[in-house]
Amino acid sequence: MTRQRALIFEIMQNHPGHLTADEIFALAKQRMPNIARGTVYRNLKLMEQANEIARLEMPAGPDRFDKTSVPHGHLYCDGCGELQDIPVVGLMRELETAIGTQVRSYQLTIHYLCPACRRKQAQ
Ligand SMILES: [Zn+2]
Ligand SMILES: [Zn+2]
Structure with a gap:
């Protein structure tokens, strides 16, 4: 290296x-x-x-x-573009049960408005 x-x-x-x-x-x-x-x-x-x-x-x-290639989901704020990690282990287990096999990889981005942007919008 x-x-x-x-x-x-x-x-x-x-x-x-x-x-x-x-x-x-x-x-x-x-x-x-x-x-x-x-x-x-x-x-x-x-x-x-x-x-x-x-x-x-x-x-x-x-x-x-x-910083990691370990799969996880993301929360993306449509207002300010802030990106946060979210654990989705439980969700993936549910999906694996539904599809009857292992999920090999995924990309998951949940769009939302963060608390600061929600406050701004409410004003
Ligand atoms: Zn925001
Ligand atoms: Zn991440």
């Missing part, structure tokens, strides 16, 4: 959210001022291919990256 890849991995593990490639680049540059944008993009692609991280296609805006 290169120094750059280790740094990108560390940045992602220490960040609570789902970062875009540009956000990861900005954080990496603070720690390694001469790191190139292309290096960050290339490493993200390699890490995605190695199944260390996951790339999330967003309904609006650039893709974001997930």
